[in-house]
Amino acid sequence: MLGNCMSKVMELRRKEGESHTVPSNGKHKAHDNGRMIELRDVYKLYKTKSGDFPALKGIDLNIEQGEFVAVIGKSGAGKSTLVNLITGIDVPSSGEIIVDGFPVHNQNEDQKARWRGLNLGVVFQFFQLLPSLNLIENITIPMDFCSTYPSKERKARALHLLDQVGIAEHAYKIPSKISGGQQQRVAIARAMANDPGIIVADEPTGNLDSRTAGEIFELFSSFVDQGKTLLVVSHNKDIGPLATRVIEIADGEILNGNQKKISALEI
Amino acid sequence: MVLQARWSKILKDIWGNKSRSLLVIFSIAVGVAAVGMINNAARIIQRDLYSEYGAGNPALLQIYVSPFDKHLAKAVEDMREVESAQAMRVVGASISGADGQWDDVGLHVVQDYDDIQMDKYIPVSGSAKPAIREILLEGQSADLLGLHVGDVVAVEMPDERRYNLTVAGVVHDVYVMPFALLGEATGYVSMETLDWMGEAPYFNRLDIIVADGKNDKEHIIEVGGLARDRIIEPAGFSVAKIQIPGFGSDPGEHWAQSQIKGFILILQIMSVLAMFLSAGLVINTVSAILSQQIKQIGILRSVGAQRKQLIGMYVFNVLAFGILAVMIAIPVGLLGAWWLVDFAASFLNFTVNQIDLPLSVLLIQLGLGILMPVGVALVPILSGTRISVYDAIYQYGLGAESENGLVERLFGKMRILAPEVILALRNTFRKKGRLVFTLITLTLAGAMFVAVFSTRESLNVQINQVERYIEFDALLRLPGGRSKNAVEREALRIEGVSVAEGWGSVIGVILRDDDTESAEFEIVGLPFETSTIDPLLNEGEWLQGEGLNQIVVNEDLLDEEPDIRVGDEIVLEVGDKQRPFEVVGIASKHLSGPRIYMDYGDFERFSGRNNQVDEIRVIADPHMISSPSTQDEIAEQLEERFTNARLDPGSASTRHAFYGNITDTFDIILIILIVMAVLLAIVGGLGLTGTMGMNVLERTREIGVLRAVGASNFSVRQVVVIEGVVVGLLSWILGGILSGPSSWALAGAVINTTLETGLRLRYSFLGLFIWLVIVLLIGVVSSLAPARSATRLRVRDVLDYE
Structure with a gap:
């Protein structure tokens, strides 16, 4: 059944635009140049009472398919801004952002929403689940908006994803009835709802205890094994050993360039 | 069927915020119910009252004439301009209800019960025609008096003689003022019965339906004038009044139609206002819902929701409110319409055939209850869903x-x-x-x-x-006119009565400077030093004396003749007599309708009605208003004394x-x-x-x-x-x-x-x-x-x- 669903997703993605390259095995493939995420000279300025504040200063970044990239840095360094620009949640002041061949920087909100729904899973620090919906419904809602899976199959897929994140037994509860860690698992399952090639998470463990945070990171690692590209912003040092690459940001600039794997001690 | 998550979210939001949802639903429902109630009631009243009224061939004109017989009606009917004319008589009496309580009753005599030409009543039970010593009762009167067909009822004439009449039938008459409104019952007797009860067998009102121009008020009044000038007065009868039946109604309309129409219009305006308030509330609440859910909107956008999908969700939300509101409002509106129609029916005495909900009212309610909220909510929905994901998630709060x-x-x-x-x-x-x-x-x-x-x-x-x-304690009408000296003397013989004033009245017109005539007005002759009224003068002064040819007009008259000013000299015409009078004052309105006052001496000379008055007004103590019981007592004594004196009085009424x-x-x-x-x-x-x-x-x-x-x-x-x-x-x-x-x-x-x-x-x-x-x-x-x-x-x- 899930196989059929995957075909549907691929078909929809094919309709989304020529820039999407969907291989026959259903896995995302990096764009022609092999890059899944590409940022070119990206600036982001925030207007404040005391003048323009540069959150990002000329960021150049390439992330390839299947990478698990951790973005670290102090508070106010520009980590979240970077993630928001890549997901299309925020718009750059200048520069180009290409994600899986999709030029995020010059699309309107609706185009970005549709693209995000099909190709990108976003996980927020505060989980951001819809409080009135039960866990299954929270997961099926992206499928509903993007019309990916047939209505009758969405519930089964949601249960499958809940099972993957280990909380299937709570499927019919509303978010407030489960713990923070469990809520973040649901948020991750929701991010996986339309089987996107990329998962982006902004401080996914910022609100969790260390044990639960470890479990969440393990979960992310398992997605890399499935061929997903992961970009995770975190303060948590435990992410280092799991990531394939760690990017450190300070004052809106990437300090260590496109440095490959660094040790936990360096974080 | 699997409910998609987005619709599930909306339904759960509605259920999860019960008070807020109920608030919006009730807000919409109040307006929709009010609109349904008013419009449906208006429709039912129009359907049942007006159609019932029209079906009985309503008289278009009433001419009050001095006592006459049916030949006069025939002569008027023979006029080319008249389709039919019917002689009528109404006599005031008292009737004893089932509980022994006495109430006023108007005894109607129709010229020919076998061939009622106009204002036809509908038989409800028993006989449709009263034989001798029988009475038919109007349905509402029978109900309120507790009388039924076959009952023997006591009727007391103004001379205090009592007669037992058998209730032969109950009829429904939408043309008479209802008992509940007027406080006077309505009965129908034959002229033979009236004769048997000691009343002179004559008619005093001519009801007319004109041949052409049945909706043309001026033409109808003109026909009345022609009947008076060509037939009635040449035959030696005098005309006291020519009028279109009702209170300012147009010819053929129910007697209270303009009031009903106006009142319904006011209620409709208020119901529309309620709808506007509901609309404001919907905008406010939907704005608040969106404002409260801004972050959720951001989340939905982040997982793939496009703006049109979000708009669809919130429109669905408002639709759900609207549907729930109309589910409450439609039955409540129907119940309200029932209440209002029932109230109007008891008030105006008409038969309600069916309380139903027509498609037109249903569509209005559905439109207002569902489309209006969606329409007005689109404003906040469109602006609320325009927010960017970033602003929604990070800037709100x-x-x-x-x-x-x-x-x-x-x-x-x-x-x-x-x-x-x-x-x-x-x-x-x-x-x-x-x-x-x-x-x-x-x-x-x-x-x-x-x-x-x-x-x-x-x-x-x-x-x-x-x-x-009104400063009098009691008033007694004297149909056809009586000697002023005689009635005033007779009234002053009643113990306790200290003031008695005879008033005369005629119908006249004002001859304008451009040789046109005004509509007909009532001209009242009264003592210039009257103590039975205390008119409030807006301008000028009251009549100063006899022989001065002064008149006082009231504001109602100014509504129709707005050019009249204090100090003007205007020419009045009564019959073929014309005379100039000086306007010395303008009296305020007091529900009498357009009226011209002049001193009785001037009135006598001008109208030619020497020593004739049409009503007598009495006061017990000129320095104070008597108690209601004293007023009733005086009224009773007036009727009794005048009857005993063979002055043939009409009905008496009191100030209270x-x-x-x-x-x-x-x-x-x-x-x-x-x-x-x-x-x-x-x-x-x-x-x-x-x-x-x-x-x-x-x-x-x-x-x-x-x-x-x-x-x-x-x-x-x-x-x-x-x-x-x-x-x-x-x-x-x-x-x-x-x-x-x-x-x-x-x-x-x-x-x-x-x-x-x-x-x-x-x-x-x-x-x-x-x-x-x-x-x-x-x-x-x-x-x-x-x-x-x-x-x-x-x-x-x-x-x-x-």
Whole structure:
């Protein structure tokens, strides 16, 4: 059944635009140049009472398919801004952002929403689940908006994803009835709802205890094994050993360039 | 069928926020129910009352003539301009009900019961034609008197002789004034029965249907004049009055049709206003829902929702509110229509065939209940879903509001006030759009509420004018006229009566300067030093003496002849006599209709009716109004004495009966208006309740911060309640300002509709004060529940609130 669903997703993605390259095995493939995420000279300025504040200063970044990239840095360094620009949640002041061949920087909100729904899973620090919906419904809602899976199959897929994140037994509860860690698992399952090639998470463990945070990171690692590209912003040092690459940001600039794997001690 | 998650979210949001949902649903339902009630009732009244009225071939003209026989009717009917003419007689008497209580009854005699030409009654039970010593009773009279077919009923004539008549049948007559309204029952007897009861067998009214131009009022009056000039007067009869039946109705219309129409129009305007208030509330609530769910909108956008999908979701939300509202409003509106029609039917004495809900009313209700909310909600929905994902998720919430405006800064400087009060005042102005909508709703409700009270007081002014105007204790009509000297002498013989005035009246016209004639007016001849009325003079002075050829006109006459001024000389014409008179004064309105007063001596000479009067008015004590029982006693004695003296009197009436009938009618009108005002107040209250609930919900985190820094539950409650009270007070001030014009409009419309007279507005400060109390109560009550729930939350939960 899930196989059929995957075909549907691929078909929809094919309709989304020529820039999407969907291989026959259903896995995302990096764009022609092999890059899944590409940022070119990206600036982001925030207007404040005391003048323009540069959150990002000329960021150049390439992330390839299947990478698990951790973005670290102090508070106010520009980590979240970077993630928001890549997901299309925020718009750059200048520069180009290409994600899986999709030029995020010059699309309107609706185009970005549709693209995000099909190709990108976003996980927020505060989980951001819809409080009135039960866990299954929270997961099926992206499928509903993007019309990916047939209505009758969405519930089964949601249960499958809940099972993957280990909380299937709570499927019919509303978010407030489960713990923070469990809520973040649901948020991750929701991010996986339309089987996107990329998962982006902004401080996914910022609100969790260390044990639960470890479990969440393990979960992310398992997605890399499935061929997903992961970009995770975190303060948590435990992410280092799991990531394939760690990017450190300070004052809106990437300090260590496109440095490959660094040790936990360096974080 | 699997319900998609987005629709499930909306349904769960509706269910999860029951109070808010109920608030919107009730707000829509109140307006829709009011519109349904008024429109359906108006339709049923038009269908059943007007059609019943039209079906019985209504008389288009009534000519009051001195005693005549049926040959005169035949002669008038033979006129080319007349289709049919029917002789009628109405005699005042008393009837004993089943409980032994005596009530006034008008005994009607129709020329030919086998061939009733017009104003046909409908047989309900028993016989449709009264034989000798039998009486038919009008249905409402029979019901209220507790009489049935076969009962023997005692009827007392003005000469106190009693006759037992058998109730032969019950008929329904929509053409007579209902017992419930007039306080006088209606019966039908034959001329033979009347003769047997000692009454002279003559007719005194001619009912006419013209041959052509049945809707042309002027033509019909003209035909009446022709009948008078060509047939009636040449035959030696005199005409007392020519009139279109009803109170300002057009020919062929129900006697109260213009009042009913006007009153329904007023109610329709109020129901539309209720709809407007509902619409404002929908906009306010949907704005609040969107504002509260901004973050959720951002999340939905982040997982793939396009704007049109979000718009669809919230339109579905409003549709659900609308559908639920019409599910309540349609049956409630139908019940309301039933109540209103039943009320009108008992008041106006018509038969309600069926209370149904026509497609037209249903469609109006569905349109207003479903499409209107969706239409108005599109404004906040379109603007609420336009927000970017970033702004929705990261910019909304604490600290996301705009900079403080002038008002907020002003409150910030009010060091004299307690911090809770300053915070409440600043909170009031934080959501300015919502505040504006809430204020509009409450302001309109307040303005209409005060307007209803002002209407009541203005009506009271009119009633008081009537009360002030009438100074007699009792009045006795003398159909056909009697000797002035004789009736005044006879009246003064009654023990306790100290003043007796005979009044004469004729119908005349004003000859204008351009040689055209005015409509016909009543010209009254009375002693210039009259003590039985106390007219309020708007301009000029009262009649100064006899032989001065002075007249006083009233404001009603000025409505029709607006060029008349004090000091003018106008030429009056009665029959073939013309004479100039000087207008010395303008009297205020007092429900008599257009009227010209002149001294009896001048009247006598001008009209040629020497020593003839048409009514006698008496007073027991000129320095005070007698008690109702004394008035009744005098009226009874008048009837008795005049009957014994063979002066053949008509019915007597008293000051309190006349005044009581007017006030009863107005009270009913006011009850309906107050019901509408209360509905508006409910919608306004719902508006403020909703606003306060949303304000508190939005500030849940802020309240948590307040409590975390040491604010007591009492302080938190105080902040919320003060805000509610401030909004209420602001709306009261604005409503007070708007209540001036709204009072003028509503009171003017009601008075014009019910009294066919211009407005003398009396603004109701009592209404303004009552509304202040209500609005303060609404402010406190509407904020208490949100304040309580705000203080119930644990600080930690509140700070975690997303």
